[in-house]
Amino acid sequence: MSKLTRRTVTRGFAICAATGLSASRARAAEFTYKLANNLPVSHPLNIRLGEAAAAIKTETNGAFELQVFPSSQLGSDTDTLGQIRNGSVDFFTLSGLILSTLVPTAAINGVGFAFDGYDTVWKAMDGAFGEFIREEIAKSRQIIAMEKIWDNGFRQTTTATRPILKPADFEGMKLRVPPAPLWTSMFKAFGAAPVTINFNETYSALQTRVVDGEENPLAVIDTAKLHEVQKYCSTTNHMWDGFWLLANRRNWEALPEAMRAIVARRLNAAAMDERADVLALNTSLRETLAAKGMRFNDVEPAAFRDKLRTAGFYAEWRQKFGDAAWDKLEAAVGKLS
Numbered sequence: 001m002s003k004l005t006r007r008t009v010t011r012g013f014a015i016c017a018a019t020g021l022s023a024s025r026a027r028a029a030e031f032t033y034k035l036a037n038n039l040p041v042s043h044p045l046n047i048r049l050g051e052a053a054a055a056i057k058t059e060t061n062g063a064f065e066l067q068v069f070p071s072s073q074l075g076s077d078t079d080t081l082g083q084i085r086n087g088s089v090d091f092f093t094l095s096g097l098i099l100s101t102l103v104p105t106a107a108i109n110g111v112g113f114a115f116d117g118y119d120t121v122w123k124a125m126d127g128a129f130g131e132f133i134r135e136e137i138a139k140s141r142q143i144i145a146m147e148k149i150w151d152n153g154f155r156q157t158t159t160a161t162r163p164i165l166k167p168a169d170f171e172g173m174k175l176r177v178p179p180a181p182l183w184t185s186m187f188k189a190f191g192a193a194p195v196t197i198n199f200n201e202t203y204s205a206l207q208t209r210v211v212d213g214e215e216n217p218l219a220v221i222d223t224a225k226l227h228e229v230q231k232y233c234s235t236t237n238h239m240w241d242g243f244w245l246l247a248n249r250r251n252w253e254a255l256p257e258a259m260r261a262i263v264a265r266r267l268n269a270a271a272m273d274e275r276a277d278v279l280a281l282n283t284s285l286r287e288t289l290a291a292k293g294m295r296f297n298d299v300e301p302a303a304f305r306d307k308l309r310t311a312g313f314y315a316e317w318r319q320k321f322g323d324a325a326w327d328k329l330e331a332a333v334g335k336l337s
């Protein structure tokens with residue numbers, strides 16, 4: 001929030017008190033902070049953030065108000081990354097891969113087929129590997145990440161034209177990817193023609209056939225209604241993706257320490273609830289989306305991984321991240337290439 005808002009709110013309170021309104025009725029939050037995200041209001045991330053906001057308000061006796069802005073209401077991910085850096089937005093949930101345009105190492109969990117399942121994901125992201133990434137984020141000086149990363153999920157590939165049964169089916173396909181070098185590189189390695197588009201423009205890009213396909217976890221495909229403009233869903237599980245809950249450092253440190261503790265505890269607890277929701281959805285939604293007309297197929301992941309290997313994807317990214325970071329990734333997930 002801006003200092004201006006805080007002063008205004010405080011003055012407003014003083015005026016009400018002077019005119020004799022009861023303190024409880026007149027009480028406004030001392031701190032009103034904005035949290036931006038790109039997901040629909042029905043996604044578990046927004047549902048759990050809403051619960052956390054209510055709990056924080058109660059626990060701080062109304063002193064802290066968290067305003068959640070879903071659906072990229074404050075701008076695209078690229079815009080909002082600028083806003084969280086300068087403090088005009090206080091909190092932002094962002095994929096580490098997109099964050100990598102500021103903190104290169106933050107993309108590292110997105111390396112193709114790095115994680116074999118959720119046990120490995122949470123052990124790594126809640127352990128030394130996640131801590132290493134959060135330290136890299138903190139080195140930006142402008143932003144910090146809350147301890148618990150939120151689940152986006154394992155990403156699947158949807159298209160309007162043909163199912164992806166084998167790597168060669170990607171050949172020449174125009175696929176929307178989020179704005180991050182790792183995504184573009186990976187889909188070039190598969191032989192596709194990736195196009196960088198922010199999430200808030202993805203539905204219309206699919207609808208107008210600027211691109212033929214995209215890739216996202218089922219909870220996103222369903223809540224953003226991408227099935228309305230896509231026919232096939234191939235469960236490629238090519239990457240695990242999560243959302244770091246970022247805070248502008250200056251605004252975060254402007255909060256009293258006891259308040260920071262409440263906010264962090266509630267947000268981290270909400271992340272744990274959201275992980276359980278997304279896990280359940282990513283299982284149940286296959287049937288739901290199939291009933292809405294999506295055609296599902298499974299793939300043989302080894303063939304896709306081999307394709308990345310022979311295209312030089314792993315060698316390229318080991319070099320980009322550096323041996324030290326790559327060793328930490330392999331310590332968390334096992335040997336990669």
Ligand code: X2X
Pocket residue numbers: 038095152178198199215216217220241
């Ligand atoms: O942009 C996407 O595809 C999304 C919603 O998955 C992310 O935020 C990375």
